[in-house]
Every structure is written in C-alpha cells, then in structure tokens.
Amino acid sequence: MKIIGLIIALSTGVLLISATGDFPGWADPASPASTHLSPHFIEKTMEETSVPNIVTAVLADYRGYDTMYETAVIFTAGLACFILLRIFVREEPEDRLYRHVLTGVTVRVKEGAKLPPSDDFERIDATWTPPDLIIKTICRFLIPFIQLFALYVIAHGHHSPGGGFQGGVILGASIILLAISQDLRTSVRRMREKLDAVLCAVGVIIYAGTGALCLLLGLNFLDYSALASVLHCDPVTARSHGILIVEIGVGIAVMCTMIWIYNNVSSTGKYDEGL
Amino acid sequence: MSQQYPALLVIVPLLSALVISAAGWINKRLCFPIAVAALGAAAYSCIGLLLRVLEEGAIVYRFGGWDPPMGIAYYVDHLNGLVLVVVSVVAFLNLIASKKSIELELPDKTAPFYALYVLQVTGLLGIVATGDAFNLYVLLEITALSGYAMLAMGKDRAQLSTLNYLYMGTIGACFYLLGVGYLYIVTGSLNMVDIANILPPLYESKAVLGAFIICLVGVWIKMAFFPLHAWLPNAYTHGPSAASSLIAPLVTKVMIYVMIRLILTVFTPEFAFNVLAVSKPIVWLAVAAIFMGAILALAERNLKKMLTYIIVAEVGYMVGGAWLGNRAGMTGAILHIVNDALMTLCVFLVVGNIAYKLKGYAFDDLKGLVRKMPFTMGALVIGGLSIIGVPPTCGFFSKWYLISGAIQAGQYAFMVALLFSSLVNVVLFFRVIEICYYEPFSNAHGHDHHPEPMAEAPLTMLVPLFIVAVGLILVGLYTGDIVNNVIEFAIPKSIV
Amino acid sequence: MGDLIQIVVAKYNYWIYITLMMIGLYAMIVKNNLVKKIVGMNIFQTAIILFYVSTGAKRGATIPILEHGHGEHGAGAHMIHAVDYINPLPHVLMLTAIVVAVATLGVALALAIRVYNRYDTLEEDEILAQIREK
Amino acid sequence: MIWQLDLAILTLVVIAGIAAITVKDLLGAAILFGAYSFMMCLLWSIMGAVDVSFTEASVGAGVSTVFFVAAVFRTTRRTKD
Numbered sequence: 007m008k009i010i011g012l013i014i015a016l017s018t019g020v021l022l023i024s025a026t027g028d029f030p031g032w033a034d035p036a037s038p039a040s041t042h043l044s045p046h047f048i049e050k051t052m053e054e055t056s057v058p059n060i061v062t063a064v065l066a067d068y069r070g071y072d073t074m075y076e077t078a079v080i081f082t083a084g085l086a087c088f089i090l091l092r093i094f095v096r097e098e099p100e101d102r103l104y105r106h107v108l109t110g111v112t113v114r115v116k117e118g119a120k121l122p123p124s125d126d127f128e129r130i131d132a133t134w135t136p137p138d139l140i141i142k143t144i145c146r147f148l149i150p151f152i153q154l155f156a157l158y159v160i161a162h163g164h165h166s167p168g169g170g171f172q173g174g175v176i177l178g179a180s181i182i183l184l185a186i187s188q189d190l191r192t193s194v195r196r197m198r199e200k201l202d203a204v205l206c207a208v209g210v211i212i213y214a215g216t217g218a219l220c221l222l223l224g225l226n227f228l229d230y231s232a233l234a235s236v237l238h239c240d241p242v243t244a245r246s247h248g249i250l251i252v253e254i255g256v257g258i259a260v261m262c263t264m265i266w267i268y269n270n271v272s273s274t275g276k277y278d279e280g281l
Numbered sequence: 282m283s284q285q286y287p288a289l290l291v292i293v294p295l296l297s298a299l300v301i302s303a304a305g306w307i308n309k310r311l312c313f314p315i316a317v318a319a320l321g322a323a324a325y326s327c328i329g330l331l332l333r334v335l336e337e338g339a340i341v342y343r344f345g346g347w348d349p350p351m352g353i354a355y356y357v358d359h360l361n362g363l364v365l366v367v368v369s370v371v372a373f374l375n376l377i378a379s380k381k382s383i384e385l386e387l388p389d390k391t392a393p394f395y396a397l398y399v400l401q402v403t404g405l406l407g408i409v410a411t412g413d414a415f416n417l418y419v420l421l422e423i424t425a426l427s428g429y430a431m432l433a434m435g436k437d438r439a440q441l442s443t444l445n446y447l448y449m450g451t452i453g454a455c456f457y458l459l460g461v462g463y464l465y466i467v468t469g470s471l472n473m474v475d476i477a478n479i480l481p482p483l484y485e486s487k488a489v490l491g492a493f494i495i496c497l498v499g500v501w502i503k504m505a506f507f508p509l510h511a512w513l514p515n516a517y518t519h520g521p522s523a524a525s526s527l528i529a530p531l532v533t534k535v536m537i538y539v540m541i542r543l544i545l546t547v548f549t550p551e552f553a554f555n556v557l558a559v560s561k562p563i564v565w566l567a568v569a570a571i572f573m574g575a576i577l578a579l580a581e582r583n584l585k586k587m588l589t590y591i592i593v594a595e596v597g598y599m600v601g602g603a604w605l606g607n608r609a610g611m612t613g614a615i616l617h618i619v620n621d622a623l624m625t626l627c628v629f630l631v632v633g634n635i636a637y638k639l640k641g642y643a644f645d646d647l648k649g650l651v652r653k654m655p656f657t658m659g660a661l662v663i664g665g666l667s668i669i670g671v672p673p674t675c676g677f678f679s680k681w682y683l684i685s686g687a688i689q690a691g692q693y694a695f696m697v698a699l700l701f702s703s704l705v706n707v708v709l710f711f712r713v714i715e716i717c718y719y720e721p722f723s724n725a726h727g728h729d730h731h732p733e734p735m736a737e738a739p740l741t742m743l744v745p746l747f748i749v750a751v752g753l754i755l756v757g758l759y760t761g762d763i764v765n766n767v768i769e770f771a772i773p774k775s776i777v
Numbered sequence: 778m779g780d781l782i783q784i785v786v787a788k789y790n791y792w793i794y795i796t797l798m799m800i801g802l803y804a805m806i807v808k809n810n811l812v813k814k815i816v817g818m819n820i821f822q823t824a825i826i827l828f829y830v831s832t833g834a835k836r837g838a839t840i841p842i843l844e845h846g847h848g849e850h851g852a853g854a855h856m857i858h859a860v861d862y863i864n865p866l867p868h869v870l871m872l873t874a875i876v877v878a879v880a881t882l883g884v885a886l887a888l889a890i891r892v893y894n895r896y897d898t899l900e901e902d903e904i905l906a907q908i909r910e911k
Numbered sequence: 912m913i914w915q916l917d918l919a920i921l922t923l924v925v926i927a928g929i930a931a932i933t934v935k936d937l938l939g940a941a942i943l944f945g946a947y948s949f950m951m952c953l954l955w956s957i958m959g960a961v962d963v964s965f966t967e968a969s970v971g972a973g974v975s976t977v978f979f980v981a982a983v984f985r986t987t988r989r990t991k992d
Contacts, residue, residue, distance in 0.1 A: 081302075085397060812986070840959050893986040
C-alpha cells in the first residue's frame with residue numbers, strides 16, 4: 007500500500023512541478039493574475055463601495071455570492087456534526103461524580119441517580135480534574151475582554167484586517183474557553199443548544215435575507231445599492247452598510263457553528279461531559 | 282419576476298433549508314411542507330428558466346449587479362437549462378417518495394435531515410447553474426458535506442464507508458481547486474467565459490495542460506470514474522434509502538455535466554479534442570470502466586450494491602460518449618445524463634420501497650415479491666428494461682446515439698463495450714426478476730398455499746415511482762424533441 | 778548555469794508548495810490511522826491555500842488596505858495605483874478555502890468518533906478485520 | 912518580503928508537516944498540526960495577506976486544534992503507524 011501511495015504522490019508531484027514551467031516568476035508585478043482583475047478591484051473599491059479594506063469589499067460585495075455559500079458550508083458542517091453525533095435518549099444511565107465544595111470529598115452516585123440540588127455539592131466530570139482555582143478565575147476574568155475584542159474585529163472589518171469570520175470564531179472561542187476551563191454544563195447553561203442552533207440558522211438567514219431584500223427591491227440578488235432606498239443614503243454608502251450587515255450575519259453564524267461543533271465533538275453528542 | 286429565475290432557483294431552497302433547520306427546534310411538523318414547497322418552487326423556476334432559454338438563448342445573471350469578470354455571473358444556456366430541470370424534478374419526486382422511509386429510519390432527526398436534503402439540492406442546482414469556476418468549488422463542498430452527513434446516517438458500516446467517501450471526495454475537490462488555481466495564475470480570471478477568451482494563445486503552455494489534467498482527474502474522482510470508483514459502492518449501499526435515492530441519480534450526473542462544461546466552455550472543444558490527442562486513451566479508460574462495472578455487478582448478491590456498480594458502468598458510458606469527439610457522441614452523453622438520472626431514480630426508489638417493507642434487499646429476501654408488492658416490481662421491470670436499453674424506454678435512445686457516435690469516431694472497442702454491458706444488464710435484471718416472480722415466497726412456517734396478503738408500499742411512495750416509470754417511457758418517446766430543440770443548441774457548432 | 782539559478786530562485790516557492798501538497802496526499806493514501814489521514818487532508822488543503830496566496834504576492838507592494846482618512850470620501854481620494862497594492866482576489870478566495878477546510882475537518886472528526894464508538898479502534902486494518910469477521 | 916526569512920519559515924513549515932504525520936501519538940500530531948498552522952499563518956503575514964493570516968490564526972490554527980484535541984480525547988491517542 008505504501009508503494010502505491012508513493013507512486014501516486016510522486017507522479018502527481020512531477021506532473022504539477024512540470025506544469026509550473028510556464029508560471030510567471032514568483033511575486034512579479036506583471037503576472038497575469040496581478041494585471042487582469044485585481045487592478046479594477048484596487049482602483050475602484052474606494053469609489054464603488056467606500057470600504058478601505060479591499061479584501062472585505064471583494065469578499066462581501068464583488069464576490070458576496072461566494073461568501074454566502076461559504077457561510078452555508080459552515081452551517082452545513084454544524085448541522086452535519088449535530089445529526090451525526092447528537093444522542094437524545096441514552097441507553098444505560100451512567101453514574102455521576104459530585105464533589106463537596108468545602109472539603110473536596112468526591113461522591114460517586116450510581117445508576118444515574120441524582121443528589122438533591124444543594125450549593126455545597128458541585129457536579130464534576132467523570133474524567134476528574136483537580137479543582138484549579140487559578141485557571142477558572144483567570145478565564146472567567148478574560149472571557150468578556152475576548153468577546154469585546156471579537157466585536158471590535160467584526161465591526162472594524164472595513165478599515166482593518168478582520169471581519170465576520172475572524173470575529174465569529176473568536177466569539178465562539180470565548181464560549182469554548184468557558185467550556186474547557188469550567189465544564190460543558192456551565193457553557194451549555196450560558197448558551198442553550200436550542201438558542202445556539204436557531205442562531206446558527208438566523209446568521210445565515212441575515213446574509214441571504216439581505217440579498218433577497220435587494221432582490222425584492224428590484225435589483226439583482228445581493229446588489230446592496232438597492233438598500234439605498236431603505237437606509238436613506240446614497241448607493242455607495244448603502245453598499246458599505248450592506249457589507250456591515252452581512253458581516254454581522256456571518257459573525258453570528260460562525261460563532262454558533264463553532265460552539266455547536268465543539269459541544270457535539272467534545273461530548274460525542276451526550277452534552278453532559280465535555281473536554 | 283421571471284428575470285430573477287436564475288437567482289430564485291437557488292435562493293429559495295437555501296433560505297428554506299435554513300428555515301427548516303430553525304423550525305426543527307420549534308415545531309417539527311412544519312419541516313416537510315417547507316421542503317416540498319421549496320423544491321416545488323425550484324422546479325417551477327427551473328422549468329420557467331428552460332422555457333426562457335429556449336426563446337431568448339443563453340441568459341446571463343449578474344450577482345450583486347457587477348459585470349461578469351468582476352463579480353460572479355450565472356450563464357444559463359441549453360445545456361445547463363436541461364440538466365437543471367432534471368435535477369430539480371428528480372429531487373422533488375424523491376423527496377415526496379422518501380418521506381415515510383425517512384421517518385422510519387431516522388425517527389428523531391427528520392428536521393435536520395430535511396434541511397441537509399434541501400441544502401444538497403441547493404448545492405447541485407448551484408453547480409449546474411454557475412458560471413464561475415471558484416463558485417463551483419464552494420458549491421461542490423456544500424453538496425459534498427451534506428452528502429456525507431446524509432449518507433452517514435445509515436446502519437452498521439455507513440460511517441466508515443462515508444469517511445472513505447469523504448477522503449476521496451476531498452482529494453477530488455482539492456484537485457479541482459488546484460486546477461482552477463493553475464488557470465488563475467496563467468489567465469488571471471475566474472469566470473468560465475472570460476477564461477475561455479484568454480486561453481487560446483496559451484494552448485501550448487504546460488500550465489494549461491497541467492490545469493486541464495488536474496481538473497479532469499479531480500472531477501473524475503468525484504464522479505467515480507473507473508480507476509477512482511472504490512468509494513462509491515459502499516457509500517451508496519450503506520446509506521439510508523432516502524439519501525442514496527437522492528445522491529445516486531444526481532451527484533455523478535452533475536459531475537459529468539461539470540466535465541462536459543469544462544470541455545465545451547472553459548477549455549473549448551478545439552483544445553480538448555484537437556490540441557490534446559487525449560480522447561483515444563480516455564475512451565479506452567471508459568471501455569475499461571464499462572467492462573469492470575458490468576462484471577463487478579454480476580458478482581453481487583445484494584440488489585442495492587449491484588445497482589451501484591451499474592452506476593459505475595453508466596459513468597463509463599457518459600465519459601466515453603463525451604470524449605468521442607463527435608456530435609452524436611456528445612448528444613448521447615448529454616441525453617444519457619437525463620435518462621440515467623431518471624433510470625437510477627426509478628430503480629433506487631424500488632429499492633427504497635423494498636427496504637421500507639422487508640428487512641433487507643439481498644437476493645434471498647426478494648423471493649416471490651411480486652405477490653406482495655406488484656406495483657413496485659412492475660416499476661423494477663420498466664427500470665430494468667430502460668437500463669438494458671429496450672426501445673420504448675429512454676435508455677435505448679441515448680445508447681443508440683452513443684453507439685452511432687462510436688461508429689462515426691471509429692472507436693469500435695467502445696461500441697463493443699456498450700453492447701456487452703447491455704447483455705450483462707439483461708442477465709442482471711432478469712436474474713432479479715426471476716427471483717421475484719417465480720421463486721415461492723420463503724415464509725418460515727412450512728408452505729401454506731393461501732395467497733399472501735398484498736403488503737404494498739404506502740401510496741405516497743408508489744405515486745412518485747409510477748410517475749418516474751411513466752416518465753421513462755415519455756422521455757423515450759419525446760427524445761426527438763429533446764434532441765432537436767435543446768441538445769442541438771447545447772453543443773457548439775465546432776463539433777461536427 | 779546562471780539562468781538555471783534564475784529559474785530556481787523564481788520558482789522554488791512553487792516547488793516547495795507542491796512538495797507540501799504531495800506530503801499531504803501521501804499521508805492521506807498511506808497512513809493507516811483515520812485521524813492521521815485527516816491531518817494529511819488538512820495539510821493538503823493548507824498547501825493549496827498557500828499556493829493561491831502566493832499567486833497574489835507582488836514584489837514591492839503593501840497590504841491591500843487603502844489609507845483612508847475619515848475626512849475625504851470616495852472620489853476625493855488621491856490616485857490609487859494598482860502596482861503599490863497586493864492582489865486582493867486570492868486572499869478572498871482563500872478566506873473561503875480555510876473555512877471550508879475547517880468545516881470538512883469538523884465533519885471528518887465527527888465521523889471518526891462514530892467509527893471509534895462502533896469499532897473501538899481507529900486503525901483501518903483492525904476495522905476491516907472486524908468487518909470481515911462479521 | 913525578505914526571501915531568507917521566507918525560505919526559513921517554509922522549511923520549518925515542511926518539517927512541522929512531516930512531523931505531524933510521522934509522530935506516533937495523536938495528541939502530539941494535533942499539537943504539531945497547530946504549530947504547522949501557526950507557522951503557515953506567519954508565512955502569509957510575511958507575504959502580505961493579512962486577512963488570510965488572521966483567519967488562519969483564529970479559524971485554522973485556533974479552532975481546528977481545539978476540535979482535534981477534543982476528538983483525540985474522545986477516541987484514543989494510540990496509533991500504530
């Protein structure tokens with residue numbers, strides 16, 4: 007099996023390297039890629055969309071249709087992890103571990119029975135980790151600032167590198183950090199599975215809905231200048247606002263998908279004990 | 282609203298897939314009606330679009346209002362207008378037919394399954410309608426991911442075979458992406474028509490040759506063309522019957538459409554057939570695909586797995602037909618996309634009905650099935666006749682074009698392969714029909730001779746099957762109209 | 778000899794990207810462990826992204842973000858020359874490709890977990906042996 | 912665009928790639944894959960693709976490594992090859 011793999015990899019490698027013969031030199035300004043489409047994007051972005059970050063302008067406006075499908079890909083991945091892993095009814099009830107908060111004594115309760123809810127016993131995961139106060143408090147302290155930075159990244163996608171995807175992932179990462187530092191149950195209590203799944207769909211609906219709104223206002227799909235009549239501004243700034251709305255939609259969709267995939271992967275669908 | 286058909290046919294399913302997934306958490310009963318409405322609207326706009334194309338010729342739809350090379354544009358001409366109609370009608374019929382089997386096999390996850398189903402159809406419609414090479418890659422990924430998720434919901438070995446399908450599918454998609462990258466670095470554009478305009482002076486360059494080979498190999502992996510077909514039989518057999526009866530008829534045919542689009546539009550037939558002397562070896566590969574597909578199908582004792590090998594052979598028909606290089610071969614290939622989608626849907630719906638009523642679809646479970654399920658067996662006979670290629674059904678006409686194309690092109694090996702595969706199909710289907718019709722029903726408690734109660738599949742599964750069976754014959758009878766009005770204009774004049 | 782070095786200097790980047798792709802492809806085909814195949818798949822995808830981003834690189838050009846004082850808007854901006862800025866199109870395509878790679882990774886890991894729950898191993902040969910026994 | 916820096920990081924990336932595949936422990940492979948992604952993001956920021964490197968840092972290296980580690984914890988660290 008190793009030989010076949012080696013032959014396949016080497017033959018494709020030789021084919022690809024021989025095909026690089028006619029490539030333009032590395033990073034030379036006169037290459038066809040830098041002289042056909044990109045001059046239009048670089049020179050016209052300011053006039054047509056008034057967005058300084060050309061990548062965000064091309065991403066959400068010139069090729070906004072691509073990005074809508076890419077958000078749909080992320081949504082499909084979240085849905086796929088949910089449908090593959092999520093288990094609603096469990097066959098054999100597992101036993102639970104509780105820890106007495108003051109003394110640190112752990113109690114094992116068999117066959118899915120529960121301790122009456124009291125605040126001096128806290129439930130802990132089966133893969134038991136010692137109570138590490140430092141990590142818990144630091145993470146609880148850090149998470150709001152991570153989320154603040156993520157909102158900045160989404161909102162500031164026009165002027166600096168960033169945008170819907172990066173901001174959405176950082177927001178998702180803050181909730182995942184909560185799930186890793188505390189335990190999955192606290193993060194699921196913060197971000198319910200139902201809310202997470204519906205927000206996932208809502209994020210992509212914001213994106214496709216903005217496009218459909220432009221369609222209903224008469225112009226082609228995803229033509230933000232149609233929003234000028236709704237946002238009461240000239241078509242160029244309407245495009246800039248359209249890009250911002252779309253980036254917010256992408257941010258919400260990516261955040262919820264990352265949380266959804268993490269919750270399903272780390273607890274193999276049981277939603278009780280994560281990493 | 283008819284100007285917006287190209288956008289509507291893709292946006293309505295996408296938005297409804299999202300609404301279905303959200304509605305799944307609020308009120309489960311809403312999901313199926315939304316899915317049916319969405320695919321109905323998509324089918325309606327596809328048919329409307331084809332009628333518009335027949336009147337006005339090719340339609341360009343600019344997304345975001347930007348002109349084609351800058352923004353993304355849809356080019357809908359006769360070729361993808363026809364394939365769009367086939368994809369949306371097949372998906373619509375299959376959704377209605379597989380409602381009950383979805384509820385039987387996936388009791389608590391019907392809502393996400395419907396959402397994935399509609400997302401898969403969105404991806405397929407997008408692939409067929411798009412005019413942008415990179416947009417086609419993103420849609421390829423949506424189709425692939427929702428396909429993996431649906432196929433992995435089957436029983437026992439489904440997850441492992443889907444994981445292998447994922448590896449091969451990702452390699453195929455990455456090869457296609459690499460091919461588009463090679464084209465981009467040499468031409469600077471991503472729009473298919475724009476690339477076709479820039480390419481002619483570059484025909485001699487090694488980069489374009491490398492891009493063509495890599496794109497082709499990537500698309501071949503995705504369509505399970507013979508040497509790269511190992512993932513298809515297991516993936517389609519172990520999937521739930523609703524998923525395999527959607528994916529089997531459509532995904533391989535759409536990938537063949539992508540290959541034909543690459544030949545006709547992006548690399549122009551002048552490059553594909555004349556500059557490269559590559560059509561002869563590819564037709565020989567197609568001959569090998571047909572032989573191996575037929576022989577491996579003979580060796581199977583499981584009805585569903587036998588059908589997956591027939592799909593591998595059918596892929597050999599279409600690739601060989603497209604690469605014959607003459608008008609009859611290309612017409613046969615395009616017509617075979619339409620016919621094969623309908624035939625495979627008919628036969629997989631039959632397997633869906635059998636799986637719904639019996640526990641398995643191995644040959645020994647099918648004994649004496651005609652008394653229990655007469656209508657399903659009737660549809661199996663019609664589907665079998667069409668796959669064999671008996672005149673009234675559509676299978677005959679596309680095979681006729683392929684054989685006449687092979688003779689014109691002097692590829693007699695391809696003609697022999699076509700006839701051999703038809704004979705093997707005769708053996709395959711009559712073996713199954715003989716088991717179902719003549720062997721007594723193997724009931725456990727001795728042999729009491731009172732006639733078994735007719736336990737036919739429910740009506741919602743039978744009506745679509747009946748429509749498809751009748752459709753097979755109608756498409757066969759109206760082949761002349763389809764070819765003269767639609768396929769004639771789909772193939773550029775340069776192919777004679 | 779001189780022009781050979783010229784060719785090498787101009788093209789060595791592409792050759793390294795292609796070797797990286799082939800490492801990923803080799804791992805996907807040959808590795809026995811399912812998760813190792815997923816690592817190989819991701820290396821293959823990231824190498825293609827690397828190839829795309831390098832098509833956009835321009836010698837002597839800055840990042841594709843225009844200096845934009847909040848004052849002047851649209852037409853008032855001074856003349857923008859395409860030569861000073863890096864080609865933004867491959868970056869847009871690759872934002873999409875990275876997110877697609879993560880989506881595929883998520884689904885692949887979910888499938889690997891399901892396979893592990895069923896066969897208690899991630900080694901392909903052990904799984905096939907179990908299937909042959911059944 | 913200092914080509915010596917570019918070459919150095921490229922070789923580091925290739926070494927991390929090969930190591931991520933050949934190491935005998937899945938958790939090690941996950942961490943090495945995270946390192947591979949971060950160096951890839953460094954390479955892109957050198958090439959001027961700031962948006963792409965930001966995305967790779969957060970999406971590609973950050974969350975992929977978390978998914979990998981979560982999956983390895985839920986399966987096994989043992990690999991034969």
